[in-house]
Amino acid sequence: MHMAGQVLLRRLASLVRLTPEEDGLLCDLVQRTRLMPARADVAREGDLPGDLRLIVSGWACRYKVLEDGRRQIMALLLPGDLCDLHASVLRRMDHSIGALTDVHLSDIPHERVRHAMAASPAVARAMTVHMLAGASGQREWAVSLGQRTAFERIGHLFCEIFLRLDAVGLTAGTSCEMPITQTDLADLTGITPVHVNRTLQDLRTRGLISLKGRILDIPDLDALQREVLFSPGYLHLRDQDAPEPVSGPAPS
Amino acid sequence: MHMAGQVLLRRLASLVRLTPEEDGLLCDLVQRTRLMPARADVAREGDLPGDLRLIVSGWACRYKVLEDGRRQIMALLLPGDLCDLHASVLRRMDHSIGALTDVHLSDIPHERVRHAMAASPAVARAMTVHMLAGASGQREWAVSLGQRTAFERIGHLFCEIFLRLDAVGLTAGTSCEMPITQTDLADLTGITPVHVNRTLQDLRTRGLISLKGRILDIPDLDALQREVLFSPGYLHLRDQDAPEPVSGPAPS
DNA sequence: CGCGACCTTGACGCCTGTCAACACACGTGG
DNA sequence: CCACGTGTGTTGACAGGCGTCAAGGTCGCG
Numbered sequence: 001m002h003m004a005g006q007v008l009l010r011r012l013a014s015l016v017r018l019t020p021e022e023d024g025l026l027c028d029l030v031q032r033t034r035l036m037p038a039r040a041d042v043a044r045e046g047d048l049p050g051d052l053r054l055i056v057s058g059w060a061c062r063y064k065v066l067e068d069g070r071r072q073i074m075a076l077l078l079p080g081d082l083c084d085l086h087a088s089v090l091r092r093m094d095h096s097i098g099a100l101t102d103v104h105l106s107d108i109p110h111e112r113v114r115h116a117m118a119a120s121p122a123v124a125r126a127m128t129v130h131m132l133a134g135a136s137g138q139r140e141w142a143v144s145l146g147q148r149t150a151f152e153r154i155g156h157l158f159c160e161i162f163l164r165l166d167a168v169g170l171t172a173g174t175s176c177e178m179p180i181t182q183t184d185l186a187d188l189t190g191i192t193p194v195h196v197n198r199t200l201q202d203l204r205t206r207g208l209i210s211l212k213g214r215i216l217d218i219p220d221l222d223a224l225q226r227e228v229l230f231s232p233g234y235l236h237l238r239d240q241d242a243p244e245p246v247s248g249p250a251p252s
Numbered sequence: 253m254h255m256a257g258q259v260l261l262r263r264l265a266s267l268v269r270l271t272p273e274e275d276g277l278l279c280d281l282v283q284r285t286r287l288m289p290a291r292a293d294v295a296r297e298g299d300l301p302g303d304l305r306l307i308v309s310g311w312a313c314r315y316k317v318l319e320d321g322r323r324q325i326m327a328l329l330l331p332g333d334l335c336d337l338h339a340s341v342l343r344r345m346d347h348s349i350g351a352l353t354d355v356h357l358s359d360i361p362h363e364r365v366r367h368a369m370a371a372s373p374a375v376a377r378a379m380t381v382h383m384l385a386g387a388s389g390q391r392e393w394a395v396s397l398g399q400r401t402a403f404e405r406i407g408h409l410f411c412e413i414f415l416r417l418d419a420v421g422l423t424a425g426t427s428c429e430m431p432i433t434q435t436d437l438a439d440l441t442g443i444t445p446v447h448v449n450r451t452l453q454d455l456r457t458r459g460l461i462s463l464k465g466r467i468l469d470i471p472d473l474d475a476l477q478r479e480v481l482f483s484p485g486y487l488h489l490r491d492q493d494a495p496e497p498v499s500g501p502a503p504s
Numbered sequence: 505c506g507c508g509a510c511c512t513t514g515a516c517g518c519c520t521g522t523c524a525a526c527a528c529a530c531g532t533g534g
Numbered sequence: 535c536c537a538c539g540t541g542t543g544t545t546g547a548c549a550g551g552c553g554t555c556a557a558g559g560t561c562g563c564g
Contacts (some may be wrong), residue, residue: 147323
């Protein structure tokens with residue numbers, strides 16, 4: 001499955017530099033993929049973890065539900081993301097993973113992962129950085145939930161989604177897909193579906209976004225970032241080893 | 253420094269089983285300690301990370317501040333906690349670490365950590381579980397910030413603090429220390445200092461806690477846990493390898 | 505055509521934030 | 535010994551962001 005392997009490759013290559021041999025190593029990890037329909041659980045709290053799972057296409061999330069039904073989504077899992085880098089050491093899942101849209105995912109035996117990490121220090125480092133970047137995003141999200149207003153939370157989330165999709169080549173100009181419902185956005189941001197709706201109106205009115213038919217457009221990303229106090233460092237999208245790239249539009 | 257090493261030992265022993273030799277290995281990691289005064293920064297966002305740091309005594313925290321001054325504390329660091337298990341791989345700190353009280357901490361060279369992990373798989377596992385337990389706590393905290401009311405957040409926090417201190421032997425009966433200010437509690441829980449105060453009154457009035465002179469007492473922990481929908485699984489305080497211990501008061 | 509999922513809008517109220525004043529403990533210096 | 539300042543805890547009045555409830559609108563699909 002070459003197409004499928006490419007996503008993992010792009011994701012990890014956005015974190016560390018890789019040689020062509022290492023590219024091949026990563027692509028070979030991804031073999032058959034399977035489909036989870038929207039709203040299905042990929043894994044449930046309390047499960048014994050199985051193989052390492054890679055999101056090949058579609059959106060998924062980590063979430064927890066309280067006894068009384070309140071649900072909080074703690075992390076968005078986008079194409080190229082690995083779900084369970086931690087699962088081999090903790091005995092049981094302490095949260096669930098659910099598909100927000102139809103999701104193609106690939107199961108990678110832990111044994112093969114260990115093999116690839118042993119064969120290449122850079123691959124091992126990429127995996128580790130990937131996991132730590134997840135934890136970093138987690139911390140930034142806590143700042144949003146604790147300190148930011150509804151307006152800022154949603155704007156901040158849109159900035160993050162756009163940049164993360166951009167890192168795996170899933171944007172087109174100033175647009176990207178936005179395939180989840182306002183109810184999902186509510187569970188992500190810790191606000192009410194009704195208030196999500198009002199806040200989206202507000203963002204639209206101010207000309208910061210347009211959002212119709214599952215397509216999100218951010219005409220001026222810098223402006224949005226300023227409005228919601230977004231700074232992308234926490235995403236660790238570029239390896240800090242690398243020389244500072246000249247910022248500007250890449251040759252498309 | 254034997255006393256100092258004991259804290260690390262107790263912390264990691266609460267996560268995995270260790271043999272006496274491994275106990276010694278861990279104790280030897282901790283050599284001299286140094287003192288950070290309350291309110292000082294142990295590390296600042298943007299710093300290049302140095303040695304691995306162990307909290308020997310006192311309370312610290314991970315935090316971020318937004319440009320306009322809003323501060324969010326993302327994690328509490330209690331005695332026995334390691335601050336920077338991730339620092340050797342990410343190039344720069346993406347958040348700050350601050351002392352909430354006077355803190356004794358010990359710097360452990362990464363080289364010595366690697367040595368200890370290489371010498372004992374159980375020690376390596378303990379370190380990894382420690383780090384993952386931190387990430388797990390992070391996720392649970394996001395649930396609090398996103399879904400729980402002020403009342404539940406503070407009650408939940410108190411449950412967590414009590415159990416974590418208990419794991420390193422720092423409780424006395426139903427009491428433990430609570431050396432931080434209401435302002436710190438506010439930055440932890442994402443609510444206003446004034447409202448923290450009101451919420452504490454509420455918890456006191458209902459007889460769920462008493463809090464005076466920096467001592468927190470939880471007369472009925474089960475009752476409090478029920479009130480705030482707390483379930484301790486996310487702390488991973490017991491290794492799931494171990495046979496389920498009979499729950500009940502331990503022989504003091 | 506009818507049903508269900510999703511989006512939208514309005515009215516109303518509460519939880520929490522804001523502003524402000526005061527009490528209290530503590531340490532410092534006169 | 536007392537004046538004073540600072541940090542912290544406490545309380546009250548008021549306002550606003552956001553939650554709740556409810557109704558209607560749109561779209562896709564069986």
